[in-house]
Amino acid sequence: MSDLCHLSLVEQARRVAVGGATARELVDAHLARIDALDPRVHAFLHVDRDGARAAAEQIDARRSRGDKLGPLAGVPIGIKDVVVTKGQPTTAASRMLAGWTPPYDAAVVERLRAADAILIGKQNCDEFGMGSSTENSAQGPTRNPWDLERIPGGSSGGSAAAVAAGFCAASIGTDTGGSIRQPSSMCGVVGLKPTYGRVSRWGLIAYASSLDQIGPMTRTVEDAALLLELIAGHDPRDSTSLVDAVPKYRSKLTSGVVAGTKIGLPAEYFGDGIDPAVRAVLDRTISVMRDAGARFVSLSLPHTRLALPTYYLLACAEASSNLSRYDGIRYGQRVERKGASLADVYRDSRSAGFGAEVKRRIMLGTFALRAGYYDAYYRKAQQVRALIKRDFDEAFAQVDVLLTPTAPTAAFGIGETTTPMEMYLGDVFTLACNLAGLPGLSVPVGLTPAGLPVGAQLLGKPLDELTLLKAGRALEQRCELSPRWPDLGEVEGAS
Amino acid sequence: MAELTAHEVSEIAHLAMLTLSAEEAETMRLELSAILESMTALAAVDTSSVVPMTHAVPMDLRLRADVVEPSLPVEVALGAAPARAEDAFVVPVVISEA
Numbered sequence: 001m002s003d004l005c006h007l008s009l010v011e012q013a014r015r016v017a018v019g020g021a022t023a024r025e026l027v028d029a030h031l032a033r034i035d036a037l038d039p040r041v042h043a044f045l046h047v048d049r050d051g052a053r054a055a056a057e058q059i060d061a062r063r064s065r066g067d068k069l070g071p072l073a074g075v076p077i078g079i080k081d082v083v084v085t086k087g088q089p090t091t092a093a094s095r096m097l098a099g100w101t102p103p104y105d106a107a108v109v110e111r112l113r114a115a116d117a118i119l120i121g122k123q124n125c126d127e128f129g130m131g132s133s134t135e136n137s138a139q140g141p142t143r144n145p146w147d148l149e150r151i152p153g154g155s156s157g158g159s160a161a162a163v164a165a166g167f168c169a170a171s172i173g174t175d176t177g178g179s180i181r182q183p184s185s186m187c188g189v190v191g192l193k194p195t196y197g198r199v200s201r202w203g204l205i206a207y208a209s210s211l212d213q214i215g216p217m218t219r220t221v222e223d224a225a226l227l228l229e230l231i232a233g234h235d236p237r238d239s240t241s242l243v244d245a246v247p248k249y250r251s252k253l254t255s256g257v258v259a260g261t262k263i264g265l266p267a268e269y270f271g272d273g274i275d276p277a278v279r280a281v282l283d284r285t286i287s288v289m290r291d292a293g294a295r296f297v298s299l300s301l302p303h304t305r306l307a308l309p310t311y312y313l314l315a316c317a318e319a320s321s322n323l324s325r326y327d328g329i330r331y332g333q334r335v336e337r338k339g340a341s342l343a344d345v346y347r348d349s350r351s352a353g354f355g356a357e358v359k360r361r362i363m364l365g366t367f368a369l370r371a372g373y374y375d376a377y378y379r380k381a382q383q384v385r386a387l388i389k390r391d392f393d394e395a396f397a398q399v400d401v402l403l404t405p406t407a408p409t410a411a412f413g414i415g416e417t418t419t420p421m422e423m424y425l426g427d428v429f430t431l432a433c434n435l436a437g438l439p440g441l442s443v444p445v446g447l448t449p450a451g452l453p454v455g456a457q458l459l460g461k462p463l464d465e466l467t468l469l470k471a472g473r474a475l476e477q478r479c480e481l482s483p484r485w486p487d488l489g490e491v492e493g494a495s
Numbered sequence: 496m497a498e499l500t501a502h503e504v505s506e507i508a509h510l511a512m513l514t515l516s517a518e519e520a521e522t523m524r525l526e527l528s529a530i531l532e533s534m535t536a537l538a539a540v541d542t543s544s545v546v547p548m549t550h551a552v553p554m555d556l557r558l559r560a561d562v563v564e565p566s567l568p569v570e571v572a573l574g575a576a577p578a579r580a581e582d583a584f585v586v587p588v589v590i591s592e593a
Contacts, residue, residue: 103571196551210551236559242552309534320511327512329584334577342587343512351514359513363504364527366511380537382547387540389548420526421533437551462552 004029005166006485009075009223010250012169016059016074023056023063023074027118030076034121034167036491042142043152043162045081046089047121052076055118070116071230077112078168080159081122082129082205083214085109088119092205093137094127096332096353106203107238108172108214108231115230120168124158127355128323129179129207131155132426133417136357141414144187145486146452150411153183159217160187165488170227171217176207177311178407178430180215181442185406185455188444188481190472191217192224195462196437197242199228200235208318209240211311211434221443221472225249228465247466258474259293261467264399268304269429275409281446281454282405288478289403294471297399301391306384307432308424313368313381314435320365323358326350360420389436392459401471402459404429406442410452433459441468445479453481498528 004012004026015021031049038044059074079085082092084102086109091097105113112119126136134142134157142157144150145165152161156173160183163171173180175193184191192215199214206212216227232246265286270279290296328334328349335348354362368377395402407426417423433440439462442455456475460468504524508515515523569582578585 100575103567103574197554210549239557240550240552240554242554303540306536306540309537312530313534313537324512328577329586330572331575332577336578336587340587342589345587346512347514350512354513356519359515359519360523360526362511362513363507363523364530366507367527367531370507370510376538377534379547380540380542382549383542383545384537384540386545386548387542419529421529424530435551 005033008220009169009218010226012075013072017069023059023118024053026074027052027056027076030120030168033491037165037488038167040143040148041145041161041165042140043123043158043165043167044121045091045093045124045139048088048119052118052120059116070114072112072115072117074118076118076120076168078120078123078159078162078171079109080125080156080171080173082125082174083108083172084203084205085119085122088122090122092128093125093139094353094355095138096326098333100331104203107200107235109203111231123162123171126155127358128205129155129174129176130357130361132182132423134158135414136355138355144411145488146188147411149413151414153186153411155179156217157183160184160189160191163189163217163219164486170223172214173217174204174212174214175434176211176315177434178427180217181430181440181457182407182427184217184442186411186453188453189217189219190221190224191442192228193433193440194228194232194465195439197240198232200238200241202235202237206322208315209322210318211315221469221476222250222253225253225469244463249466249469252466253469253473258289258471260295261401261471262295262297262399264297264299264395264402266299266301266304266402266404268301269404273408274405277448278405278409278454281448282456285445285456285475285479292474292478299395299398301395303384303387303391304432307388307435308428310381310384310388311431311435312364312424313377314385316361316365317368317378320362320369323362326353385435388432392436392438396461400467404457406430406455406457410448410454429457438462439465439468441472443472443475444481445475447481499524
């Protein structure tokens, strides 16, 4: 990876701050890399070349005048295409929103702009965040930079691939059932799903509102700490946004402290269904951490096996409601035959605009909410959700964090997974975290013999991102991938 | 859970404001039936004393101060409309003149 583009976000920001690089140099290096390599990876749906260059020049001019700059001045950041950006197209990777440019910025985008970050472009994902491979994008799949014949994970697959490939210093992803952590695991990057309510959802295109959360995807744990610190905090426009003060995660992230940390190993996450190569990497990680002074405790989360049906019932029920707003009237795709009624316009626009997985989830959710079925499905799932949360409460009375594999397998081949249930099983280790509203962090901890990254997932108590980040830092320092980054070839002009 | 019938799929599609081709409807019937089958595990769990969880984090409904703030200007709100006339979105005739 070329010099500037493989630096961490913290280091890129530091160089601009001290004059070691200009914002324009950073932006040009990343754009050269995107132009040379993204035709093969397809991480971006839109690259804002002119806007990024103009913003960089403004930052350089402000710096030369001696103006105070924000903490991310000049650093290129990519945004998953389900987060709205004023002036940049936002499609949720759906035909339904093709060509739409939002009239406002999401709260997280406002905060990034206030920090003087450069918003370099919009990243590919599964349509409306529904999927685990980025194959459900209406614009075609993203490819994994470690092996271009494989998926990058999903739904934030473009965001993970872009960070791994050095197309941006960091990405903003979203996670409803694992969509930050699972692709981070498969692309060898760090992905943090914060506590529900920690980051404002204002301007996030809603999939399942009681589960959706925005978070950072980065190349280092320190980068994730800094980015979380900048995007977290109360926002009155999101009624579920938490009022709790935001800690200075980055400065509190003391290096590699793990001695004495009590780490739970839930039996249900180490049973059947894990690929042996993933299991071997996790076993080695546990052994390394034990040598470093961590205390491991075996425990059980007995309702884990119910997380998958619970999640798909609740998420799809919420999706069927949230996606009812797409009707072809106020924005988005409209299909209108001659003589069509209003209901015809709704039906035709939705049927042409949504892809197969989105239709499947809307149908499943509509079924679960239907009169006469509500108690048996939706209410039942809400009750089981409470039991899943109770398991975690009991576990966290004994331990500081939980450690699990992020996903049962490394990245699989494009087109390899054929049935919806097969795909859903890939999320089996990440769903419970969203149901319980907990923070979760995926950190790369090794490669399989085939050279594919494997992530370890750390789950923490509500609002205890700091403990997760500290434990994640310890993992990162002791389990670095070798090679650290995929080899996509050198790029002329991107140094 | 028995398999969904073609009639049920058609009913759900109607409620969801979706039109499915015959082929799409049959694929949907088989896939939804398989997914619902995996959900039967929930029915076996005793939840008689469990309060349903509606929020990931316990919170009371908060109300903001009732203050008038600027909203999206009409011109901007209509900017992405597929069809508009003057200051309105255009829809097919809903109530026809007598």
